[in-house]
Amino acid sequence: xxxxxxxxxxxxxxxxxxxxxxxxxxxxxxxxxxxxxxxxxxxxxxxxxxxxxxxxxxxxxxxxxxxxxxxxxxxxxxxxxxxxxxxxxxxxxxxxxxxxxxxxxxxxxxxxxxxxxxxxxxxxxxxxxxxxxxxxxxxxxxxxxxxxxxxxxxxxxxxxxxxxxxxxxxxxxxxxxxxxxxxxxxxxxxxxxxxxxxxxxxxxxxxxxxxxxxxxxxxxxxxxxxxxxxxxxxxxxxxxxxxxxxxxxxxxxxxxxxxxxxxxxxxxxxxxxxxxxxxxxxxxxxxxxxxxxxxxxxxxxxxxxxxxxxxxxx
Numbered sequence: 001x002x003x004x005x006x007x008x009x010x011x012x013x014x015x016x017x018x019x020x021x022x023x024x025x026x027x028x029x030x031x032x033x034x035x036x037x038x039x040x041x042x043x044x045x046x047x048x049x050x051x052x053x054x055x056x057x058x059x060x061x062x063x064x065x066x067x068x069x070x071x072x073x074x075x076x077x078x079x080x081x082x083x084x085x086x087x088x089x090x091x092x093x094x095x096x097x098x099x100x101x102x103x104x105x106x107x108x109x110x111x112x113x114x115x116x117x118x119x120x121x122x123x124x125x126x127x128x129x130x131x132x133x134x135x136x137x138x139x140x141x142x143x144x145x146x147x148x149x150x151x152x153x154x155x156x157x158x159x160x161x162x163x164x165x166x167x168x169x170x171x172x173x174x175x176x177x178x179x180x181x182x183x184x185x186x187x188x189x190x191x192x193x194x195x196x197x198x199x200x201x202x203x204x205x206x207x208x209x210x211x212x213x214x215x216x217x218x219x220x221x222x223x224x225x226x227x228x229x230x231x232x233x234x235x236x237x238x239x240x241x242x243x244x245x246x247x248x249x250x251x252x253x254x255x256x257x258x259x260x261x262x263x264x265x266x267x268x269x270x271x272x273x274x275x276x277x278x279x280x281x282x283x284x285x286x287x288x289x290x291x292x293x294x295x296x297x298x299x300x301x302x303x304x305x306x307x308x309x310x311x312x313x314x
Contacts, residue, residue: 024137025066025078026117027210031135034203039120039134041174049169050146051119051133051199052162060162061118061143062205069109071220077212079112088112089218116143117209119202121194123169133198135208145186146170165193 024038031037039048050060065082067090068074081088090110097107116138122128150159161168168188175182212220 025064025076025115025210026135026137026208030203030208034133034201036119036133036135036203037131039122039136043174043177045124046172046174047122047124047169048120048136049123049167049194049198050162051121051202052164052167054202054204058205060160061116061138062209064115064117064209065112066115067110067112067217070217071223073220075220077217077220078209080211080214080217082112087214089214090221093221114140116140117205121198133202139181139183141183142172145172145183146188149186149188159188161188164196164199167194 053060065079066076067079067088068076070077070090077090079088079091080086081091091112094107094111118136118138120134120136122131122134146161150161151157152159159168160166161170169191171185171187171189172183173185175184
């Protein structure tokens with residue numbers, strides 16, 4: 001085999017295992033193979049049932065920290081610093097931007113935000129149920145409202161909303177879109193037990209998280225471009241971001257079983273190497289690629305600030 005082709009195949013292999021950097025922080029290749037599609041809330045009433053993780057010692061939602069609006073494609077990537085205590089080129093750039101006196105509005109467009117990943121069924125009606133298992137990228141306000149309802153005020157007993165037998169459907173209302181989204185009127189609804197087929201093959205959270213390397217993140221941040229060759233606007237799925245500083249009974253419905261069972265993911269995403277290896281590589285890249293300019297601000301940071309200002313129309 002030609003060495004150049006071997007290298008190309010190896011690069012594609014790494015992308016497939018790590019998940020291609022894109023508009024989501026999950027490995028959509030694995031989820032697509034399992035037939036798990038994304039759940040999006042409606043700007044009206046919403047009805048979901050959260051599925052139980054395989055590990056009964058963990059929360060039904062996985063906290064994740066992501067950087068949004070990265071590069072020309074406006075991609076969403078996991079923050080390795082917040083998630084795994086590893087070097088993050090975006091966080092490093094944010095510190096440099098602060099030193100360059102970038103405004104808070106410019107910085108907050110790329111600062112790490114808290115999101116939650118969970119697997120749900122849309123139980124609005126038979127048609128939405130038939131779509132099968134979905135993955136939900138939820139803002140912190142949704143999780144906190146569900147948690148606050150998960151303790152009986154009279155008996156003080158904990159309510160496990162994801163329990164297959166004694167769990168609850170969750171009703172809530174979304175108003176607005178994007179950063180103006182508001183979530184309210186949360187309610188837990190006791191219904192019949194859910195079919196085992198719904199939760200028999202739930203993947204582990206960590207198996208579907210996309211973990212790009214330091215260099216992949218830096219490449220996207222420093223100039224990833226979309227297919228048209230022009231800058232893209234930040235992706236907006238109508239559900240907004242949660243700022244880093246924020247800490248974050250109805251009639252029963254008939255539930256038909258899904259037409260087919262899901263298969264489990266066949267492999268884990270690869271790790272990013274030791275912190276020392278990534279850090280030293282990152283330091284060399286910064287030393288080689290960032291050139292000072294006369295006003296004391298590095299050229300790459302200055303360009304990044306200008307890019308953010310262009311997007312905001314400043």
